[in-house]
Amino acid sequence: MATDFPRLTDLAEPGAVVPPILNVTELRKRYQADGPLVCDRLSFSVNQGDFVAIIGPSGCGKSTLLRMICGLLPPTSGEVSLRGQRIDAPPPEMALVFQDYTRSLFPWLTVERNVKFPLAERGDITKAEKAERVAEAIKTVGLAGFEDYHPGELSGGMQQRVAIARALAFRPQILLLDEPFASVDALTKEGLEDTLLAVRERFADSGMTMLLVTHDIDEAIYLADRILVLSKPPCHVAEELMVDLPHPKNQVSTRGMPEFQRIRARIHDVMGLSAQRDGSQPAA
Amino acid sequence: MTLLKAEDRAPGVGAAASRRTGRGRRTRPLFNVRGLMFAAGLLLLLEALTTWVVKSAYVPRPSQVGAALYTGIVSGDLLADAGQTFATFGAGLLIAIVVAVPVGVLLGASATAFNSVKLIIEFLRPLPSVALIPFGILILGVGDTTTIALTVYAASWPILFNTYYGVRDADPVAVDTARNFGLGRAAVLRRVLLPSAAVNIAAGVRISGAIALVLTVTVEIITSSGGLGYAIVQMQTAIRNADMYAAVFAVGLLGYAINAAVAGLERKIVFWKTDARDGGAGR
Numbered sequence: 001m002a003t004d005f006p007r008l009t010d011l012a013e014p015g016a017v018v019p020p021i022l023n024v025t026e027l028r029k030r031y032q033a034d035g036p037l038v039c040d041r042l043s044f045s046v047n048q049g050d051f052v053a054i055i056g057p058s059g060c061g062k063s064t065l066l067r068m069i070c071g072l073l074p075p076t077s078g079e080v081s082l083r084g085q086r087i088d089a090p091p092p093e094m095a096l097v098f099q100d101y102t103r104s105l106f107p108w109l110t111v112e113r114n115v116k117f118p119l120a121e122r123g124d125i126t127k128a129e130k131a132e133r134v135a136e137a138i139k140t141v142g143l144a145g146f147e148d149y150h151p152g153e154l155s156g157g158m159q160q161r162v163a164i165a166r167a168l169a170f171r172p173q174i175l176l177l178d179e180p181f182a183s184v185d186a187l188t189k190e191g192l193e194d195t196l197l198a199v200r201e202r203f204a205d206s207g208m209t210m211l212l213v214t215h216d217i218d219e220a221i222y223l224a225d226r227i228l229v230l231s232k233p234p235c236h237v238a239e240e241l242m243v244d245l246p247h248p249k250n251q252v253s254t255r256g257m258p259e260f261q262r263i264r265a266r267i268h269d270v271m272g273l274s275a276q277r278d279g280s281q282p283a284a
Numbered sequence: 285m286t287l288l289k290a291e292d293r294a295p296g297v298g299a300a301a302s303r304r305t306g307r308g309r310r311t312r313p314l315f316n317v318r319g320l321m322f323a324a325g326l327l328l329l330l331e332a333l334t335t336w337v338v339k340s341a342y343v344p345r346p347s348q349v350g351a352a353l354y355t356g357i358v359s360g361d362l363l364a365d366a367g368q369t370f371a372t373f374g375a376g377l378l379i380a381i382v383v384a385v386p387v388g389v390l391l392g393a394s395a396t397a398f399n400s401v402k403l404i405i406e407f408l409r410p411l412p413s414v415a416l417i418p419f420g421i422l423i424l425g426v427g428d429t430t431t432i433a434l435t436v437y438a439a440s441w442p443i444l445f446n447t448y449y450g451v452r453d454a455d456p457v458a459v460d461t462a463r464n465f466g467l468g469r470a471a472v473l474r475r476v477l478l479p480s481a482a483v484n485i486a487a488g489v490r491i492s493g494a495i496a497l498v499l500t501v502t503v504e505i506i507t508s509s510g511g512l513g514y515a516i517v518q519m520q521t522a523i524r525n526a527d528m529y530a531a532v533f534a535v536g537l538l539g540y541a542i543n544a545a546v547a548g549l550e551r552k553i554v555f556w557k558t559d560a561r562d563g564g565a566g567r
Contacts, residue, residue, distance in 0.1 A: 072460055096464045103457035107556035108479045117475075118465035152556050170465060 019084065020045035021209055022069070022174060027078035029064055038064050040234035041078070048173070049207040051200060053220035056230030057271060062213045065235070066178050069211070070094045082174070095167035099179040101159040105151040111138065111162050112147040118170040137169040140202050141195055157188035161195065168199065177212045181219065190251050193222060197249060217271075221245075221263050222254060229270045239270040344526040352530035362515070366534050369511035372428055373500040373542070376435025380492055384440040385485060388447025392481070393473055398448070413438035413499055417506055431503040431511075438499040439492040446488030450481025483557045486550040493546045497539050512538070 027042040038061040046052050056062050067073035069080050071090040080087045082094070095118070098104040105114055113120075115137055119130045138144055141161040151159050160180060167175055177196075181189040200210060214220050220227050224243055231238040241263055245254055254260060327346045334345040344352075356362030391398040413434060424430040454477045462476045504513020512535050519528035 067460075070464055072463060090464050090466055092466050094464070096461070098457055098461065100457055103455045104461045106458065106476070106479065108482070108554075117462075120475075121471065150556060 018047065021048040021083060022046040022211075023081045023084075024065075024069065025079050025081070027065070027068060027080065028076045029061070029068060029073075030076050037234035039068075039075075040236055042230075042236050043078075044228055044237050044240070046174075046209060046211060048209055049204070050226060051210045051212070051224045053212045053214060053224035053227045054230060055214055055217060055220045055227060055267065055271075056235060057232055058215055060230050060233050061235045062215070062230065063178055065230075066096070066176055066211075066213050070096050070176055072096075093173040094176055095170040095172035095174075096176040096178060097160075097163050097167050097180045099182050101156070101163045101183070102151075104163055105159055105166075107151050110148050110150055111143060111154070111165075114151065114162055115166045115169050117166060133169045133171065137165040140168060140199055141165045155188075156184045157192060160184060160192060164192075164195070164199065168203070171206075172208070173206075174209045174211060177210065177214075179214050179216075180212070182214070182216070189219070193219060194249075194251070196223060217264060217267050218255065221260055221267075222249060222251075227263070227267065229267055239266075241266060341523075342525055344529060348526040349529040349533060352524075352526040353533060356527065356530050356534070362512075362530065362534055365510070365512045365515045365531065366538055369497075369500055369504065369513065369535070370538060370542075372431050372504075372511060373435060373496050373538075375428075376432045376500060377439050377489070377493060377496045379432065379436045380439035380443055380496065381489060383436065384443035384488075385447050388444045388485075389451050389473065389478060389481070391444075392448045392451025393477060409441055413495075414502055417503055420503075421507060426507045426509050428509065430507065431500055431509055434503050435496045435499045439496040442491040442495065443485065443488040446484040446491075447481055450484030451477045454480040483554045486554050486557075490543070490546045490550060493542050494539065497535075497542060501535055 023045045025043050027039050028037060029039045030037050042065065054062060054065065064073065068075045069087070071080075071087045071094075074088070082091055085091075106117065109117065112134060116130060116134045119125060119133065122130075125133075135144075138147060141164050143158065143161050143165060146154065146158070151162060154162070160183075164180070180196075181192050184192065196210075200208065212220065212223060221243055222245075227241045227243060228237050229239040229241070230236070243259075243263060245257060245259055331346045334343055353362070391401065416434060416437065417430075420430045420434050424433060451473075458476050458480060459472055462472045467475065500511070501513040501516075503509065504511040505517055506513075508514050508517055512531050515531040516528055516535075519525070519531060
């Protein structure tokens with residue numbers, strides 16, 4: 001696969017400290033001037049090639065954070081920077097996969113044209129390369145043969161695959177995923193999780209960074225190398241956990257590992273879910 | 285390597301044969317047999333009533349109307365009238381689409397534009413179009429221009445409003461998706477908002493089609509400017525009642541055909557809406 005951009009590690013002097021690709025600094029957000037704070041002094045950074053999961057309780061401002069990161073929503077104060085450049089508008093280096101594929105895909109376009117959507121009017125890419133990127137993205141998510149279908153003719157899981165393929169064809173340096181598997185059933189979700197790991201493997205050469213926002217603890221542990229646990233609103237990073245699980249991952253054995261359980265218990269503690277787990281409240 | 289799992293496949297999808305049968309999934313019968321039978325029964329009843337119960341020269345028997353319709357078609361008179369009405373109607377509806385869609389898009393995309401014209405629109409919209417017929421005759425005289433102008437006026441509103449709501453209520457997630465991929469305002473409008481609004485625009489055109497025909501025939505009746513409307517007045521004045529009803533019936537047929545054509549086009553153009561209504565293959 002052609003590498004579109006050099007890795008920072010390739011550019012840097014050997015032994016030099018590589019600056020993070022994404023910096024979130026002292027981020028604050030309120031929607032109205034006198035409204036409550038959604039995020040309060042939220043700071044973290046992400047290195048190129050990382051798979052970071054951001055996890056937090058429902059309504060803690062995860063989606064708000066993601067919208068600020070990708071330049072769709074301006075922060076009240078603080079800043080998000082990509083390779084040291086402050087983000088004010090959606091940067092061409094990021095692609096976002098939304099939770100709600102039914103609203104994010106364009107029902108009037110075929111699978112192929114949906115995937116091609118971000119490239120269709122770009123003058124800097126040749127026609128041949130567009131076709132190649134689209135074909136590769138569709139193949140990577142396992143939808144080869146479905147190019148001429150319309151989203152309405154596909155199952156939910158397949159539609160989300162189309163959304164992922166579309167983001168991949170854009171060749172982002174950072175792939176942002178906003179609860180991408182929250183709207184599909186459990187079995188489909190497992191398949192999509194493994195697809196995402198395969199995607200990462202596929203684009204490892206180009207150092208694609210992945211940032212996943214989720215409320216699913218197991219999903220975060222299974223997928224990410226690093227987990228940021230957000231606090232209740234106004235949110236900030238309450239805990240940062242490294243995940244050291246062996247690759248390749250397996251839906252059964254990986255989830256059964258002691259390390260998986262250890263991280264799981266730790267996140268529960270941080271999120272204050274322990275009481276519920278002990279049975280004082282019925283599990284959700 | 286294939287990553288697609290079996291459970292991820294939608295039922296039926298993948299079978300090439302099921303795809304080729306079209307998107308409708310349920311095949312639509314060409315004729316509504318039960319409806320046609322009921323209509324035929326009604327005509328027979330009417331025939332019996334006008335033969336034995338209501339014996340009036342002003343109420344011709346369906347068979348007489350049928351004969352008049354046949355004569356009118358064979359002689360070409362009725363067809364020429366219908367052709368003129370259809371041409372006037374078609375010109376009016378087309379101009380209405382060309383005018384109302386861009387205006388609706390502009391109003392839907394720009395709150396400033398909408399607020400500027402809101403008052404005028406709220407005043408003009410409830411004004412019945414037929415009330416403007418005398419005004420039209422004063423300004424434009426009697427003729428096709430007046431008929432078309434009034435048809436355009438009446439037919440523009442549903443298209444305008446449906447386009448406006450379609451653009452305004454486009455899904456913010458779809459818009460965010462496009463913005464995220466670096467599309468500017470104009471590109472979002474053209475590639476997301478306009479196609480999103482297509483469903484509403486098509487519905488607007490269907491409503492406007494019915495209104496446009498009403499206006500065209502009404503103006504023809506009032507201004508005696510030709511077409512089926514004038515034929516109705518002419519036959520009424522000449523007390524050729526069967527011919528008058530034949531012309532009325534022809535208007536009905538024209539309206540039915542127009543509606544069927546517009547609805548058929550709508551199913552083809554905004555096919556994804558039909559998919560959604562039928563439940564699609566998903567979930």
